[in-house]
Amino acid sequence: MKYAFIEKHQAEFSIKAMCRVPRVARSGWYTWCQQRTRISPRQQFRQHCDSVVLAAFTRSKQRYGAPRLTDELRAQGYHFNVKTVAASLHRQG
Template sequence: MKYVFIEKHQAEFSIKAMCRVLQVARSGWYVWHQRRHQINRRQHFRLVCDNVVREAFSDANSAMVRHA
């Protein structure tokens, strides 16, 4: 996809020039780029929450006293 190409080469070329050459709207690229980072933040938050829940259950299970 054109947006992925722009993202990979933004250190080498200006975003404005790449958008012009690839015939994509710069505003479209910025919307795509922002959305992509929001998804990454959401995924990171979910991983952190999963780890917290996993640790809480692990701690609760290890603290349980088992009676025969």
């Protein structure tokens, strides 16, 4: 919340002054800025999983469910859990 306020008003005041008001360290501000642009390993895995599951789902003419897609993906060398495939299908609608 404090960092969002600083981000909103950074054009009006210096970062040094803006960090002084809510008593936030400047290093904390810059760390927060870097973390917002970074993609976590879990997000990278989900993106990879979603793309693989979507490709298998379209190859099956959108007829296979999570258990059958999991078997299909295991035959291709991917070792996803049934729940992971189901969550991926749910995320993608």
